[in-house]
Amino acid sequence: MNETLSYLHGFGNEHETEALPGALPQGQFSPQRCPYGLYAEQFSSTAFTAPRAANRRSWTYRIRPSIVMGEYQPIPHEHWCTAPQQGVAVPPNVMRWDPLPLDDQPMDFVSGMVTMAVNGDAKAQHGVGIHVYRANVGMGDSAFYNADGEMLLVPQQGLLLATTELGRLQVGPGEILVIPRGIKFRIDPLDGPIRGYVCENYGAPFILPERGPVGANGYANDRDFQYPVAWFEDKETPHRLITKFCGGFHQAMLGHSPFDVVAWTGNSAPYKYELARFNVMNTVSFDHPDPSIFTVLTSPSDTEGWANLDFVIFPPRWMVAENTFRPPWYHRNIMSEFMGLIEGSYDAKESGFEPGGMSLHNCMTPHGPEAAVFEKATKVELAPQRYEDTMAFMFESRYAIEPTPYAQRCPQRQQDYLRCWDGLKKHFNGQA
Known part of the structure; x- marks a missing residue:
C-alpha cells in the first residue's frame, strides 16, 4: 500500500x-x-x-x-x-425539518x-x-x-x-x-x-x-x-x-x-x-446584494444565468450596511431554495432551524425572516456587526424542488413551520 x-x-x-x-x-x-x-x-x-x-x-x-x-x-x-x-x-407550502436521527x-x-x-x-x-x-x-x-x-x-x-x-x-x-x-x-x-x-x-x-x-x-x-x-x-x-x-x-x-x-x-x-477559504463580498454602504454573491459552485443549465444548481453559503462575515434591514429581505423567487445548517444559527431564523435541519422555499412561494427577527432588525442600532458561529448553505435551482413522500410525511417535518410568521403585524398608518 x-x-x-x-x-x-x-x-x-x-x-x-x-x-x-x-x-x-x-x-x-x-x-x-x-x-x-x-x-x-x-x-x-x-x-x-x-x-x-x-x-x-x-x-x-x-x-x-x-x-x-x-x-x-x-x-x-x-x-x-x-x-x-x-x-x-x-404542494407550494414552505417546509422545514428537524435533523434526521x-x-x-x-x-x-x-x-x-x-x-x-x-x-x-x-x-x-x-x-x-x-x-x-x-x-x-x-x-x-x-x-x-x-x-x-x-x-x-x-x-x-x-x-x-x-x-x-x-x-x-x-x-x-x-x-x-x-x-x-x-x-x-x-x-x-x-x-x-x-x-x-x-x-x-x-x-x-x-x-x-x-x-x-x-x-x-x-x-x-x-x-x-x-x-x-x-x-x-x-x-x-x-x-x-x-x-x-x-x-x-x-x-x-x-x-x-x-x-x-x-x-x-x-x-x-x-x-x-x-468553506472558510471563501472570500466574502458584501456591501459597505446601504442595502445588501442578492445572495448570489455567496455562490461557491454552479452547475449551468441551457439558459445563461439560470443555474441547474447553485451551491451558496452564508458564512461568518461583517455586516456594516447603513440604514438597512440587514436580514434577508422578504421575497418571492423564480429559483427554488433548499437550505441546510452546518453549525450555529441562521440570521433569518433564530429558532427552530437547527444544525442538521433543512428548509424548502419553492418557486414563487413567499418567505423571509420570522416575525421575531423582523421586529428585532427594525429596531436595533445599526453598528458594525460580526456574524459569528454560523454556516448555512443553500441548494438553489431553476427547477421546482419536489419533496419526496418520505420528506412530506416523516416525523421530522415541522408541521407548524408557517407559524413563525404569525407575529407579523400591520404597521401601516397612512402617514409618510
Whole structure:
C-alpha cells in the first residue's frame, strides 16, 4: 500500500500524480506497454468533443481494467429516490425539518442515504437529487459509483475518509467534497457517526461562477481546491461494487480491490474545499446584494444565468450596511431554495432551524425572516456587526424542488413551520 502524503491544488486544472516512481507514462497517454505492467484506462466525465475549456477527463494507470468484474444484479434501496417522481403531489407550502436521527442500527454511507427532494430528470441529465447521508459503520469491502450524477457532500457531523480510485481525502464539517459522476469510492467514518447533506447533480458538472465586476480575486479561488494524490491497494480479496444507474441500484462482485490506480493525470477527479477559504463580498454602504454573491459552485443549465444548481453559503462575515434591514429581505423567487445548517444559527431564523435541519422555499412561494427577527432588525442600532458561529448553505435551482413522500410525511417535518410568521403585524398608518 501507498500512503497519501500531500494534496494537489487548483480547481479544474490538469494534474499528474503517481504512487510509484515512473508509473506515469511520459510523452503519450496510452503507450504499447505501460510501466509496471499497468493498464491505461481513460475516465471521461464530459463528451469527447466538449470544448477544451469544459472538457474533463483523466487517464488512469491501474492494475486491472475496470471491466474485470462480475455481472450486475439489481438490489433494492428503500429511501434513495431519483427524478422524475411519478404520481407525487407537490404542494407550494414552505417546509422545514428537524435533523434526521442517527439510528443505533448499523448503517453505512449508501444504506443510510435518505432522499428529501428531487427535480428534473436523471436520464435526461438535468436537475438534482437532495439527500441526507448518515453512517455509523464503514463500507468494508464495498465500493460505490453513481452513473446518474456527480455528488456534492456537505458534512454536518463527524470526520469521514473518502477512498476513491484517484486517492484519498479526509473531509469534515466546514468542508465540502465533490465526487465526479462514475468515480468509484468508499466512505468510512473516522471519529464516530457521520451525517451531512448530498446534492446529486444530474446536470452539467460544477464549475466556479464568473466574478464579473468583482475582478480577478474573491469568492472561491482556484488555488484552494484540493485533489488527492495517487494511492492504491493491491488486494486480491472479494469486493462488492454497488452502482446507481437510471435510478436503480445494482451490485457486481469483484475478486480484487477496485482502488488499484497507481498513477493518474487529468482534470476529472474528486476534490475538497474548505468553506472558510471563501472570500466574502458584501456591501459597505446601504442595502445588501442578492445572495448570489455567496455562490461557491454552479452547475449551468441551457439558459445563461439560470443555474441547474447553485451551491451558496452564508458564512461568518461583517455586516456594516447603513440604514438597512440587514436580514434577508422578504421575497418571492423564480429559483427554488433548499437550505441546510452546518453549525450555529441562521440570521433569518433564530429558532427552530437547527444544525442538521433543512428548509424548502419553492418557486414563487413567499418567505423571509420570522416575525421575531423582523421586529428585532427594525429596531436595533445599526453598528458594525460580526456574524459569528454560523454556516448555512443553500441548494438553489431553476427547477421546482419536489419533496419526496418520505420528506412530506416523516416525523421530522415541522408541521407548524408557517407559524413563525404569525407575529407579523400591520404597521401601516397612512402617514409618510
